Amino acid sequence: MGSKRQFRIWRGDEDGGDLQDYMVEVNEGEVVLDVIHRLQATDAPDLACRWNCKAGKCGSCSMEINGKPRLACMTRMSTFEPDETVSVTPLRTFPVIRDLVTDVSFNYEKARETPAFAPPADVPPGDYRMQQVDVERSQEFRKCIECFLCQNVCHVIRDHEENKPAFSGPRFFIRAAELDMHPLDTRTDRKEYAQAEMGLGYCNITKCCTEVCPEHIKITDNGIIPMKERAVDRRYDPLVWLGSKIFRRGETPQTSVTSARAAGPATPSTTRGGVHSHAGGSHDPQAEAQAQSGVNWHREVPHPTAPAVDERGKLPLTELTFDRAAAPSPFGDDVTFPLPPEHLNFAHPEQDKH
Amino acid sequence: MTTTTRIERHHYDVVVIGAGGAGLRAAIEARLAGKKTAIISKSLFGKAHTVMAEGGAAAAMGNVNPRDNWQVHFRDTMRGGKFLNNFRMAELHAKESPQRIWELETYGALFDRTKTGKISQRNFGGHEYPRLAHVGDRTGLELIRTLQQKIVSLQQEDKREFGSYDARIRVFAETTVTELLLDGDRVAGAFGYYRESGEFVLFEAPAVVLATGGVGRSYKVTSNSWEYTGDGHALALRAGANLINMEFLQFHPTGMVWPPSVKGILVTESVRGDGGVLRNSEGKRFMFDYVPDVFRKQYAETEEEADRWYTDPDNNRRPPELLPRDEVARAINSEVKAGRGTPAGGVFLDIASRKSADEIRRRLPSMYHQFKELADVDITKEPMEVGPTCHYVMGGVEVEPDSGAAVGHVRGLFAAGEVSGGMHGSNRLGGNSLSDLLVFGKRAGGHAASYADSLPERPKVAVQAVEAAVETALAPLQRDTGESPYTLQQDLQAVMGDLVGIIRREGELADALVRLAELRERVAKVSAAGGRRYNPGWHLALDLRNMLVVSECTAKAALERRESRGGHTREDHPAMDPRWRQVNLVCSLEGDAVQLARKPLPKMRPELIALFDRAELAKYLTDEELAEFDALAEEAGN
Amino acid sequence: MTSTATRPRGARTRAAIAAKTLRTDRWWFAPLITVVGLTAWVAYATVRVYMHKWYWVEEFHYLTPFYSPCITDRCVEGAAHFGTVLPDWWIIPEAAFTLPFLLLFRLTCYYYRKAYYRSFWLSPPACAVPDGHQTYSGETRFPLLGQNLHRYFFYAAVIISLINSWDAVLAFHSPEGFGFGLGNLILIGNVVMLWAYTISCHSCRHIIGGRLKHFSKHPLRYRAWTGVSWLNVRHMQLAWITLGTLALTDFYVMAVAAEWFPDLRFIN
Structure with a gap:
């Protein structure tokens, strides 16, 4: 039931490389990653390729298949013509390590620069109350599997390496949007930050990030454009400005808190029961002692x-x-x-x- | 010696091997305790297998059904594990998981909500009440992303304080540890290589937390990713720790068996929780025939009653599709063996005919999208073809329940998550793994930190040990006559899948041991083509010896345990034997040889055993234990 | 990277792939038809705007949207609902107050930006196809920074849509008083689509509800936002449909005004 298919796979490293031809057996219902695994087990045991879950959930096997950024585990062979040559190359935007593996550290560096969730200081764990409609927008962005296909396809850095320092990329715009829309996030300067530090203005909304997203996150329409609009709110919109003056709805100035500390020590109770709670207690003597001693x-x-x-x-x-x-x-x-x-x-x- | 002095060295207080849920939680805890912490991840940061968990994290928060509390959760866990669980771990888990979940919200997690704005909880096989905190069907992703982002936020704090993100917590992505280094019986460090460059790296640290996950890659049909080669299990064994319960492997009852591109991929139990039913090739809803006596009272006897349960769970018994996983797996296996399976060797899981397409898409969005995209299967239109898939290993490193410290001839070694054993007994309840990661990840990280504090001086890494590790690691590259690692892996998977699979027999197990011994010879001579830079063949060659030693433990323990319980089914000993309930099988390494020993199970505290009904206990306990229980009850009555 | 970034290493290079793109599909097709479509429309609109005639059907009060509101001295009797405040210099279009805003509304529209950046600017022509420029600074500097003014042009577009609606209402007219013909259907259809396009604007979606942090506290705005979001998904289609209806409406009015064919009357 298998048939031989023609593949061209980029082999090489940072010193150079080229597309090499392979004839591989392909069976019904297989995806490109299956074919790469077969190659590893037969003709090319040292063919380097990242993968983990093989189910489109981890975002490891990002590569470019027939020139399009795709997840290899999500690209069915049945989407190609039987006589079609399938070319497989590493992501272009990032430095190559070897064969299909690239150095995606750019993304992790940008992730570290993006301000983290700022929890409300006065809400203890377990007291978080959020409505489903309020979390849904952020939940869409949290579907992101960090395959970095959007980062790879974005021409701002794909075609202009020099923009990398100034531009965080779609993945981190939706991270900023996610936190800005988070019902309990206390940071209010995320849009200004996105504009000033993350390079939101570089985006010319040509929507390639949305096109390649394997999770079908509406990166542009639901993430980037709302962030642009939110930035506009602050800077350019006269009506919103007027409204905020009239109704005093202006958001409070930013307090740059990222680490949660309780707002201040509350009066410790002296009449405390002193026995661990059934929901959270533990027989760990240390934890029990902590639960009972001067709880702030x-x-x-x-x-x-x-x-x-x-x-x-x-x-x-x-x-x-x-x-x-x-x-x-x-x-x-x-x-x-x-x-x-x-x-x-x-x-x-x-x-x-x- | 030059080779060893040129090796990159790092000094840390706590080294966490594994960057899944347990590893990240442990690292957060160690860092919060002020320890300099390294996280070693075999793949990229945030890609760990935890992302695959779909159903949710079990925690008795009682948000949906206020009757829920830790005692009920504890009881469910023990019942699910067929009373072979380490009761203390089950107790800690049930008590602490709500806190661990709530804590995630302060890190930025966004769970689905109830109408009142609390965390929503859903039903799941084996749980008496809706208990699983979830985010659609991508809870694992939410968990790993949340922990990952928490680590980033800690790094940002460090950056502000010390000027460097890596000051107190650093992630070594795509780095594999091949050896733990000891100073006497104390852990002194970990040795490994960067996948990217093939360069070696040495971490000197007094405390090591293993959080490497499971062993599924030794099986043919598995939901596990390539990382799951039992590294942590093998590292612990070689360092002098013990493995327990290795015979218990969970075969997820419903993994896709067709088409091939999705073979092994799990169909979450939520599909059944939300109304999906199992049918054989004759169209019969067969689960009603497979309700064991133990569960008879709790499960519906007619399709009508079962269907009513979805809308009125308080007045109806649940459908048998929601039986614990092993029961479902066994039922499917029996149907297939009786010739009522699909051509691909599975059965049909049908939700398409029971729910509207819209509702399916809303309740199971990623399941829908996964099969649509991966295999062009539309689960709103056609039934899925499912069958048992190797999914989870209950066994693992034997640990002190409270601290996660490994038991054996080694100090400074901790384990949490799937790599640790005991918590789940002979079978894990769905949803308990995510909360297990958090509860014991935190504990292991915290105790590793305090252990590092308690040492008067740092253990030293011996030069010879590093040289030996280098030599072992380079060996496959230097041979050019040996077999390909891929062939060897396939052979190993065939042995384990065919002979140590879901249904086991004495003869086959003995045969498996012989074949594993042969494989051991061949693996010792494996050769990998190519160089050191990102060479997957070489990586696999190094993983093979880990897979092999763990497989030997599994096969030996499976041969030894002459009963069927949870994730261990012996066709020649189909019944559960109360005497075997008192026994853990402990696997250790003497030289190169795998040793197996019996060890009595710790005895449950009276107030915990009193949570159970005598009639239920009678099925699990020996007569002596029951007499003891009666005496206790009488005492309590007086 | 979280890990390896701090390890010393030289500058790394990308994979040396000779081909500029390995895409095998017809990626050039979408930008091509965009260029053809937009160019054709702009050409038609320019010609029509500078014809200075055939924009008003006195008999039925049909006024083409290209000349609404008619505010130059050249405007024929009855077509100027808002007075004639501008001289009749040929370079000044009859709708001198609205056309620039409409043009800018569409020029800064998030969909049109995508369309012309891709097709005219080749920045990039298609996904994973290299863009044709040496340097790129996106919308961070003048003049493209001005794209952020989309919101203003949206407000203007709302006012213009009101005027167009008013035109459509006035057009229920015949020499006998009330009248209703095919022209009315076209005018109404055009206005409905214009409203749909205007309301589906991303800025509108933001103002209506997108800017809220807590939908649950504003149930009405949340519902409005849901509705706008539903339309917003179709913004691209609406952008093209309205180009079509605008041209069609204008052509119909022109044809009737020039008496190429008579209006099909249903009532009077």
Whole structure:
């Protein structure tokens, strides 16, 4: 059922290289990565190629197939004509290491420069409340598998190496957009930062990033353009300016906080129960000690609430004799949910830093 | 000697091997404890196999069903692991996972929400309540990205404080560790190579955290990526630590078997949680025939009742498609063996006829897109062809439950995540792995940091050990007569897949051991063509010996355990034996030889065993243990 | 890279691939038809604007959008709804107040930018095909920095769309009073598509709701944003459709005004 197909694969390293021809057997239902694996197992055991999940989830096997930036694991052989020669080359925008492997460190450097999530200082873990509609926009960008195809295809750096220092690329524009749209992110200068430090203005929205995105993230329409518009809000829009004057809706000036510290020490409670909570406690003596000693935390750690037990001291769930799969409430029937926030209990993960 | 002095050296307090969820969480913890930390990643940063986890992270937060709490989660975990779990690990896991999940939100994770704005939780096989925090069906990606970004934010703090991103935490991407170096019985460092250049690198560190994941690459049909070659397992063995429970491998019941481009790729259990049903080639919904007695009371007996459960879970029993994974895997295997499978050797998983296309696309977006793009299969239109796929290894490095420190003749070695053993017993519940990573990653990182603090002086790396490591690593490149590593890997996969697969027999296992011994000879003579720069053939040649030694442990333990339990099914011993429940099989290395020993399981504390019903325990415990339990109950009653 | 960046090494080079692009598909086709389409339209529009005639059908009050609002002294009686404030120098189009803004609205439109950057500027002509320039600074400097003024031109376009709508309403006219013909259908169709194009603008999407951080606190704006987003996905199609309807409307009015063929009347 297999047939021989013609491949041209770029072999070489930073000192040079060229496209080499291979005839490889291809079976029904295979993708380009399968073919490369077959080559490794037969004609070219040292053919260098990155891959991990082979399921389009990790974004490792980025390369250019017939000139188009693609994931090799997501490029079905059935999309080519049977007599078509398939060319496979490494990503052009990044320095080559060997064969199909490139040095993508540019992206990790840019990632490190992008300001991280700034959590709200006064919301302890477990108290984060966000509505689904509010997180959905950011969730779209968090689908990104960091295959860097968008970075590779973007002509700003693909065709102009000299722009690399000033330009972060589509991947990090959507990272900035993701954080700017994050319901609880406290940094308000992300658009200015994107414009001033990340080179948002270099983008001329020719949309190639969106075209190549294997996760189908609308990088341009939902990420870059909104960021451009948000930058415009601050600088150029008279109506928004007027509105913010009239309704005093202007956003507060930026506080450049990236590390979360509680806003200030709250009064430690002296009447604390002193026993670990059932939700977050631990028998680790160290953790237990920490949970009990001067917790720098604004809420009282409540008394433990053991689940209600029956007369034999057991939880009232008897899997085998009970009439259904679910157990009665181990909290007892007199407790209604959701509990008021002040009754919830867990230990603050930051507490051991004080 | 010149070769060793030219090797790049780094000094760290804690070296974390593996950059998946557990590794990153451990590194964050070690860095927060003020330790200079290195993360060593076999592939690029953020590509770890954790991204493949789809369903979610189990944590008894009780956001969707307030009846949930850690005791119920603990019970589910123990039940899922057939009581072979290290109870203490299961307990810690159940107690601490909510905190670990909430913590992720402070790092920037965006889970799906409930109407009240809390983290939404979904149903999953083996969990009594909706418990899995999730983000669509890409929870693993969210987890790894969040941890990755947290590390970046810590690096940014360091940059502000010390002027360098790498001041206190540094990621060595595409770097493989081939050897742990010891000073007496203390860990002194790790030796490896950069994949990119083939240059060697030496990390001197008093504490090493293993977080290297699993061993699936030893199997023919597997969902695991190439990285899963059991490196951490083998490193621990060679350093003097033990492996336990290596006979227990989880075969995910529903991996794609057709078409070939997606073979081995998992179809998340959410498909079944959201209404997908399994049918054989005759169109029969066969799972009703395979409900074991243990679960009879909890699972629906008719299709009507099962279908009602999706909308009214409190008044109906759940559909048998949601049985624990091993039960489902075994049922599929039986159907296929009975000739009622598909031509490709699987069964049909059908959600297309049960949900509208829109709903499928909304509930299972990446599953839909994955199959559409990878194989041109439209899951909203046609059923999927699925079958058992090697997915997860329950066994691993034997660790102290509280600290993650490896048990054995070595100090300063810690393990977390899939590479550690005990937590999941004989079978892992879906969703427990992601929370396992976080809970024990944090613990291992924290304890590695305090161990490094507690040492009066740093262990020293011996020059001879480095020379030996160099020699071993270069050997495959210097031979040109040996076999290709790819051939050897295929042969190994064939042995493991055919003889130590999902259903095992004594004769086949004995045969497997003979063949593995032969393979050992051949692997010792493997040769890799090409040079040192990014040479996948060479990398595979070095990984092979790890895969081999771990496979030997699995085969030996599987032969020894004469019962069926969780991820270990013996056709010749089909029943669960309470006496075997008291035993962990411990694998260690003496010289080059794999040794197997029996070790009693730690005994559950009274208040924990009291969470269970006697009737349930009766299926797992021996008579003596039951008598003990009765005595305890009586005492409590008095 | 997080890891290897700090390891000493020389400057690294990209893979030496001789071919400028290895794309085998017809990547040049899309920029080509864009050039043809836009050039043809601009040529037609220029010719029409400088004809200075056949823009008003007195009988049915049809006014072509290319001459709306008509504000030069040259305007025929009845066509100038807003007075005639400009002299009748030939270089000044009848719609001198609107045409520049419409032109700028489309010129700074996020879709048209993509279209002409790719097809006229070759920057880049297609994905993974090298762009034709030595240096590139994108929209960071004058004059392209001005693309950020799209928002202003959007506001102007809204006003112009109102005027066009008013024109379409006035056109329900005949010598007997109320009237309705094929021309009305075309005018209405054009106005509807113009509104759709204008509202689907990325700036509009941002102003309506995109700029909010918490949709949940603004349910109405969220719904509006959802609607605009639905249209926004079709912005490219609407951009081309409106070019078509504009030209068609103008041609129809011209034809009727020049009496090449009569308007098809349904009522009066």
